[in-house]
Amino acid sequence: MSVRKRTWTGHGVQKEAWIVTYFDIKGVKRQKTFARKREADAFASKTDTEVREGVHIADRESVSVKTAGELWIATGEGEGLERSTLDQRRRHLRFHIEAFIGETFISKLSVPAVREFEDRLRAEGRSSVMIKKVLVSLGGILADAMERGLATRNSVRDIRRSRKGRHRRQEKRQKGRLEVGVDIPTRDEIRALLGALEGNWRPLLLTVVFTGMRSSELRGLRWQDVDFQRGEINIRQRVDQYREVGPPKSEAGSRTIPVPPLVTNTLKELKLKQGNKPGLVFPNPDGDSRSHSNVVRKGLQPAMVRAGVTIDTGKPDKNGNPILKAKYTGLHALRHFYASWLINRKEDGGLSLPAKMVQERLGHASIVMTMDVYGHLFPRSDDGKELEQAANTLFSAT
Template identity: 55%
Template sequence: MSIRKRTWKTGDGLQKEAWVVDYVDQKGKRRLKTFDRKKEADAWWKAAGFEIEKGFRTPDSQSVTIAKAAELWLETCRGHKLERSTIDAYAQHVENHIAPYLAREKLSQFTAPMVREFEDRLRNGAAAPGAAEGKPRSSAMVKKIIGSLGSLIADAQERGLIGRNVVRELSKRRKGADRRLEKRHKGKLKIGVDIPSRDEVKAIVDHLEGRWRPILLTAIFTGLRSSELRGLRWSDVDLKKCELHVRQRVDQYSVMGAPKSESGQRTVPLPPVVANTLREWKLACPKSKVDLVFPTGRGTPENHANVINRGLIPAQLAAGVTTLAHDAKGMPLKDEDGKPVIRAKYTGLHAFRHFYASWCVNSREDGGLGLSAKAAQGRLGHSTIAMTLDTYGHLFPRGDDGSELAAAEKALLG
């Protein structure tokens, strides 16, 4: 690389001069960039010199826009046969959030400060160029959008269209602090708030009926995900051994496929109440071409929303597992007669998965199974034991309550 002065005469004999930065780009091709003043050339070199020395620099003339990079990235995702729901989520990130703000930006001119500005505009709801108004995004949504932005730039980097990924570089520096902040805001899962209590589960079980009783009982006492429940086949249920095998799942488009990870394939024992209920249900279960345990009346995979709206919510309302409804400002909602609006306390099946996890790790004295962290990981299908401990570690018996401390003290001191 060099910065040199260039002089020449025009056709009219006028003396001209400029400053030229001579460098080699990331593909080994010689490039020239011209400036009117040496000060401008020096400033450009100061900003771009590191990229040039490391072979990262992509000339603006050779760079693609973020819109084009996004298009190529989505093609890559389809080529890798990612799940349809995943690709659709990525496409929505691009169409609704990334493209309105950054579509025309060139990758070679995209910087860390621009990433931060983009984050702020999303979080604050600043209007995109050409739009009349904007809408604030939640912190969780901003995180997902930035993740997709980093992935599309990574794809462009692999294609040789850009040398650096400023989003990933920025994320690495902030990762630890962001994780700690996220944990502080999110807090630990709480019994009676995120996890149904034993009394609540008992009340719900007592009010389960009809075609929803088998699937919701299975959800409570096996911890299967919604997609795993809806993809469960009779060939994977061994009622003699009282266990089921998770081997496939049904996505939101009713397409059956393998679990998301290898650890998702697992064997889960069935307590008597579930095994007996499934024996009865097998006699009344609608016929299904793929032998589903919980199909619709037409034999097709059950819809997740139906399980929630027709099964989970009515069971909670009947059992009195409810809470007061609030508006966006946190004020209690009232009906036309001025009475408080009551709604089901738990809005998703994942609450039962949380309960099952707590049931697995609670001590036998407290009515739990007393399983180790490793055994609980296997039952839940977590990819790592760290995931199990990070999510449910605080629910394990502490082993340092008053009686145990007294016994230990007596053993030590006499």
Template identity: 50%
Template sequence: MPENKGNSERSSPHLRYTGCRTWAARSTPTVEVRDGVHVADSATITIEEAGKLWIKAGEAAGLERTTIDQRKQHLNLHIVPLAGSVKLTKVTAPWIRSFQDDLRGKGRTPAMVKRVTVSLGSILADAQGRGLVVRNAVHELSKARSGTKASDRRAKAKLRIGVDIPTNEETRKILDAAVGRYRPLIVTMIFTGIRSSEARGLRWEDVDLKKGLLHVRQRADRYGKVGMPKSEAGQRTLPLPPIVVNTLKEWSLVGPKSEAGLVFPNQAGNIEFHNNMLHRGLWEAELAAGLSIPTDKKDEDGAPILAPKYSGFHALRHWYASWCINRKADGGLELTAKAVQARMGHSSIQVTFDRSSRLTSRGRSLL
């Protein structure tokens, strides 16, 4: 009796595996079971439970309080309400897309959707390390989109002069309008580009007025906790223009004294609150300089309440970066990208390229 090849092929373990290879590759659970790494639904936990473990891991690792607070906000305000009860094994790339759509449907901005997705990916990564899930769908989705990163960068709008970055004339007006105890702070931040946390943690021992140098060696977060800059690149030395040197010389004689040796302490000599620096310093200077935008609110007399045109110190940092990058003919310093990276304290040259490609500012130099 002739041999039935079809039955023989179906009964052969080797041929059966070969014939089903494509199907198996498409069936992730089957692949995971075959490789001995599958996690059953009953053996995993929910996103909310994994998120709590993620926060505890961050606290145990000594992450800054601001970072822990951000984790809690992303988890409790954005992730748990929409997907807290979902098991980790149900989180796939299509599910992530649907979750992002739900976030947008709830009015979250594109930037917030991106940040929350990153946090979800971090939760899954922590769960992977605990053996609670095999796949990290956020990372898989990110890899699938890796080919579009260049186009995404090209699609980013330039930071606009007069909208995102103060013009040279506007910066001059801020300098002229800044008076009182916050003027030295504003002058220093404009001409060094240091972050507000770095200004709060700045000590007199880190300022060399004779040589005209400022050393960034520590920072103070919004809770007043002092620590090292976030990255090694954050520790840097910056040249001080004469206007900063002269301003700080005077400030060293009349400013409040601090046992910690802080350059910009509050009246009690302690670390200044960020909101005080912003509201009483930058915002008051902007409003006094006439740099304001209307709001929908009115005061008791029915007059419109105005808001400062530039909402945060990042605008001054943008101005400093543009000043470093621009040509000398346009009033800038015309520094190399590597020199700009060093001054800004960027963790990598790519960050500098990405940021500098979006900066543009021209005009008469302030100095």
């Protein structure tokens, strides 16, 4: 590593520059020119450390963040990622990443550079949730660039590791649990909802309550997937937000869900009403799959309001009466209720199923996911009475 001064005369004016000469991690001789000595010295010091650590990438062998992002999207297309996932990648790249660091070389994305990018996003009004999502995308770009030999360091991953231990306890304290009556409808609220269901929305929402199906699975359900004799619904496909049909979300998403007679009898009535036509169980009037927003806005939320499962918006109508809206505004609330129904003790009106079976019914890819979301709902077996009985048994045996 050397730093030398070069002088020359151009158009009658004497000029000077500072040249840093070094060998990269591949043994290739490199040169970089700077206008000021302090810039050359800073580069030389930084590069010397990177070469010794084996993480240096010369600018000529690097690409801009924008180019690396486009390669990352191409990788996703080649892997067959869902259209919605690819669209999210494009939005993050175009509206959040390119605007600030699009022309920056991947090799220049050090930890301080990523931290500065994060601060700029926050200063420009991005929410904490959006910043987190964008950083995940930037980490994906860097990971893809590393696989292509365009980068040797993923600074986003380095930041995440450094923060993990520091914030572990804080995150644990702040991490909210799903609460019955807040995130999960109560049994009384579900009873009220079921009593308020009407028309073609009744069989659809009834099915969600007693199967916990995801919205995409519900909208992709076919009559051939309903086994009336066994009282089962087979999840074999889903319809995404673009109404494209595909396999379930994961391998675990392909599953069989037993349903009570209330559901099978209601679906039989719906099938007779449709004229025993094959195809989707819950199509729109044109026979195509419904959109998620249609199910929520025209099906779930009005039913919640009719059932009296509402909250006050804080705004009066023209007559001065409070305007009420649905307390639970998404289908996932019904999925949460289904999970709690599977978990709750039989004496509390639940099925008291073990965690592994709950995972299978919900179609979670991992038992860890099930326990992270619903673990606190499982009944405790170490209450005072049982502890007293165990202690008495222990001492009577000695």
